[in-house]
Amino acid sequence: MAVLGAILIASGVFFLIAGTIGYLRLPDFFTRMHAIGKSDTLGALLSLLGVACLAGWSLLALKFVIVALFIFLANPTATHAIARAGLLSGLVPWTRKDGE
Amino acid sequence: MIAFVAVMCVFLGAAIIATLWAVVMRPNVFDRIIGIGAVGTHTTVLLAFTGVLFRRLDAFVDIALTYALLNFIVTLAVAKYITTRKAA
Numbered sequence: 001m002a003v004l005g006a007i008l009i010a011s012g013v014f015f016l017i018a019g020t021i022g023y024l025r026l027p028d029f030f031t032r033m034h035a036i037g038k039s040d041t042l043g044a045l046l047s048l049l050g051v052a053c054l055a056g057w058s059l060l061a062l063k064f065v066i067v068a069l070f071i072f073l074a075n076p077t078a079t080h081a082i083a084r085a086g087l088l089s090g091l092v093p094w095t096r097k098d099g100e
Numbered sequence: 101m102i103a104f105v106a107v108m109c110v111f112l113g114a115a116i117i118a119t120l121w122a123v124v125m126r127p128n129v130f131d132r133i134i135g136i137g138a139v140g141t142h143t144t145v146l147l148a149f150t151g152v153l154f155r156r157l158d159a160f161v162d163i164a165l166t167y168a169l170l171n172f173i174v175t176l177a178v179a180k181y182i183t184t185r186k187a188a
Contacts, residue, residue, distance in 0.1 A: 009104075016145065020115040029130050040142075043141075047145045048144075051148040051151070060157055063162075063165070067161065075137075081175065
């Protein structure tokens, strides 16, 4: 169980750091949100499930699974709300210019 | 296992500091909001890791759950607030 938890935590932290790199490097609001919205959701889900594995079979592990499920539902909702706000307020999605 | 989780905490802390630096530096308000949301998600995971480090998972799981709820509500409220605002 500890080995499984360590593998889950390592992969989750990998996805969280990948999302951060995407947020720092990508050119535009919508592309940055594309990186953040999906990588962070998967990374948090994997990390919290890994911590639940470290906690063993108990009510504590169930609570961590509940936190992970809540993030799994809430994070895409928040991302959608901000994307809608950005689109409604007139942000234009980034496109490749001629000659690039 | 404690040392492994401590190393993961250092990685997450570096990611949080880099994201906060970008949030401070960027002019666009929407960029800032998704940055703050990302910092909140990272912090939820970091709180769970802190519970492993201190061997007090039973206390830290409640803090992590509260932080995740607050992060979600803040993001939704600000998105609602700036919907009709002109893009910077």
